[in-house]
Amino acid sequence: GSTPTARKIARALLEDEGRPLVPLIAETGGINAMIVDSTALPEQVVADVLTSSFRSAGQRCSALRLLLLQEEIAENVIEMLRGAMELLVIGDPGDPRTDVGPVIDQAAYERLMGYREGCKGKWLKTVPVPATGLFVPPTLIRLDSVDDLTQEWFGPILHVATWPAGQLxxxxxxxxxxxxxxxxxxxxRIARSGEVAEARAKVGNLYINRSMIGAVVGSQPFGGEGLSGTGPKAGGPHYLHRFCVERSVSVDTTSAGGNATLLSLDEGGI
Incomplete structure (x- = not known):
């Protein structure tokens, strides 16, 4: 769910005085970014961006929200991305040919469309959608800065900004x-860049040279940190431990008074 939902559940658990204190595991959303430098393969970048941003109409917690392109390659990648967006098939998600389906409900539709219209002057690309149904047009929006995006927009809306060389x-x-x-x-394609990302990125799941969605919880532990969740990761080795209660028992063996028979006596002999 969302970060506000997780906060609400946490408050409810704490404020119910008749309920024992229980652990909460929350996996929420995020302003998920993909950073692209000048050594990346543009065709692969565009393919992974389309998948990460618009598959499932952007309604995945792991979906790409913020594309950060190195200044030297930004315009070329944006132009390729705009062309690729024209090929997106919008329609029935039950049809295997469909790339982008509708959003989940009317409230989500109105919220996304309202935000999208407010950004109209910054549109770089938008895609026509069917006249009926809760279809939000896949939209590419230019930002002046990384800092301009302050919350998650859970739908097929991708923001793009640039960053200068040497400042990964x-x-x-x-x-x-x-x-x-x-x-x-x-x-x-620089191995050192991957090492920098591994060391500095404060995220639960880091994806290098691939799309950012499609984690199978049974084989890849999934979950975030900070405003994106409490951990431990679903499907990870520590997940079950959160649901367990650890107990300690201390026994003073000298209290038997040195009687070896009492030490070895089982319950049935009492």
Whole structure:
């Protein structure tokens, strides 16, 4: 669910004085960013961006919300992305040919459309959708800065901004500063860049040179940190422990008074 939903559940658990204190595991959303440097393969970047942003109409907690392109390649990648968006098939999600289906309900539709209209002057690309149904047009929005995006928009809306060469670490830090920490992507053919991302990205799941969605919980532990969740990760080795109660028992064996028979006596002999 969302971060506000997790907070509401946590408050309800704490304020119910008739209920024992119970642990809460929350996996919420995020302002998930993909950072692309000048060594990345543009065709692969575009394919992974489309999948990460618009599959399931952007209604995945792991979906890409903020694309950060190195300045030197930004316009070329944006132009390729705009062309690729024209090929998106909008329609019935039950049809295997469909790329983007409708959003979940009327409230989500109105919220997304309202935000989208408010950003109309910053549109880089939008895609026509069917006249009927809760279809939000896949939309690419230009931002002046990483800092312009302050909340998650749970739908097929992708924001794009740029970052200067030589500032990968600083760019990751600016994403971290938003407080969310669910997923992050990096496209780079420089091994050291991957190491920097691994060391500095405060996210639960980092994806390098691939799309950012599709984690299978049974084989890849999934979950975030900060505003994106409490941990431990679903499907991870520590998940079950949160539902368990640890107990300790201390026994003073000298209290038997040195009687070896009492020490070895089982319950049935009492």
């Amino acid at each position: 670490g600083e760019t990751i830090d600016r994403v971290n500063a938003k407080g969310f920490g669910l997923t992050m992507g990096l496209h780079s």
